Amino acid sequence: xxxxxxxxxxxxxxxxxxxxxxxxxxxxxxxxxxxxxxxxxxxxxxxxxxxxxxxxxxxxxxxxxxxxxxxxxxxxxxxxxxxxxxxxxxxxxxxxxxxxxxxxxxxxxxxxxxxxxxxxxxxxxxxxxxxxxxxxxxxxxxxxxxxxxxx
Amino acid sequence: xxxxxxxxxxxxxxxxxxxxxxxxxxxxxxxxxxxxxxxxxxxxxxxxxxxxxxxxxxxxxxxxxxxxxxxxxxxxxxxxxxxxxxxxxxxxxxxxxxxxxxxxxxxxxxxxxxxxxxxxxxxxxxxxxxxx
Numbered sequence: 001x002x003x004x005x006x007x008x009x010x011x012x013x014x015x016x017x018x019x020x021x022x023x024x025x026x027x028x029x030x031x032x033x034x035x036x037x038x039x040x041x042x043x044x045x046x047x048x049x050x051x052x053x054x055x056x057x058x059x060x061x062x063x064x065x066x067x068x069x070x071x072x073x074x075x076x077x078x079x080x081x082x083x084x085x086x087x088x089x090x091x092x093x094x095x096x097x098x099x100x101x102x103x104x105x106x107x108x109x110x111x112x113x114x115x116x117x118x119x120x121x122x123x124x125x126x127x128x129x130x131x132x133x134x135x136x137x138x139x140x141x142x143x144x145x146x147x148x149x150x151x
Numbered sequence: 152x153x154x155x156x157x158x159x160x161x162x163x164x165x166x167x168x169x170x171x172x173x174x175x176x177x178x179x180x181x182x183x184x185x186x187x188x189x190x191x192x193x194x195x196x197x198x199x200x201x202x203x204x205x206x207x208x209x210x211x212x213x214x215x216x217x218x219x220x221x222x223x224x225x226x227x228x229x230x231x232x233x234x235x236x237x238x239x240x241x242x243x244x245x246x247x248x249x250x251x252x253x254x255x256x257x258x259x260x261x262x263x264x265x266x267x268x269x270x271x272x273x274x275x276x277x278x279x280x281x282x283x
Contacts, residue, residue: 044230070229071261074254125231132231 025142033085035078041138043072045131047103048140049089056099057086068102104128123150173239173246173281180277183270191271199279202272207264213276216259222283238283246277 027048040046049057061083065073074082093106100106104127113127124132131137136146177194184191203213203221216234217225222241225234239245246252260268268276 043227044232065261068229071258073258128229129231 025144026136027140027142029089029140033082036082036085039074039078039082043070044128045137046140047130048142049086050091051103051106051108052086052091052101053093053096053099054087054090055093055096056101057083057090059099060101061086120149171247171249171252173277176246176249176252177274177277177281179249180270180274184274187270194271194274194278196275196279196282199275199277203276203279209263209265211263213259213263215263221280238280240281240283245280 027050029049036049037046052060060067061079064079065071091108103109109127120133121127130142132150133147134142135148136143181191181194184194203217204219206212211228214221215228217237221237224236226232227234235244236242237245256268256273260266260272
């Protein structure tokens with residue numbers, strides 16, 4: 001019972017629930033796609049698929065040649081494989097009229113980070129650099145116990 | 152029996168991963184360069200260095216992410232993530248998989264030049280990086 005509580009809280013408070021979390025924000029995935037892990041971690045760490053909805057991942061993956069201003073294009077086969085993995089593990093969210101493409105612009109992200117001060121964002125080199133504070137980010141562990149603010 | 156399996160696996164992985172070398176890529180780009188330019192005279196490290204350090208009409212140069220000292224680690228200009236050095240003398244993984252190299256030339260050239268790189272440009276950059 002004790003273990004379930006944080007998940008339940010996240011669900012009700014934020015309407016986007018990270019499925020398969022073994023604790024609040026530790027994203028444990030049974031079958032990690034090696035292409036996803038390799039390809040999506042070359043410019044930034046591989047962001048947990050649970051953090052965006054199916055709709056959002058679909059939109060991101062259909063426009064990789066203009067990926068937030070950079071060309072991140074992949075061959076069709078790899079794109080299809082990674083898209084399938086992302087959709088399979090995507091978070092659930094309310095239907096959006098316009099899919100949110102940036103994780104940092106989701107309600108979930110903003111809520112979780114509403115106490116982070118501007119200087120911290122600056123020291124972290126921006127909000128896309130999860131590992132600046134989340135020591136376990138490369139292992140998809142965002143548990144509060146593993147946060148260390150940059151100095 | 153077990154040993155045989157290991158041996159076969161070892162051989163297979165050798166074939167898969169050791170197929171491309173910086174030299175084999177250079178040969179490939181040289182062939183393409185001759186088709187591109189009838190008076191192609193060979194690649195130039197100096198031209199490659201100038202190309203690498205210049206912006207080409209946009210905000211970024213190759214050095215924006217790979218630094219102007221490509222024997223050192225770089226940092227992605229957009230996300231801050233560390234990028235291992237490009238020079239094969241300090242990073243032996245570089246230019247060992249044609250598919251990876253081509254993927255990045257396509258992306259990076261599009262980001263910096265807003266067009267694909269020519270074979271001459273790729274060969275020049277590689278010649279420069281191999282000279283370091």
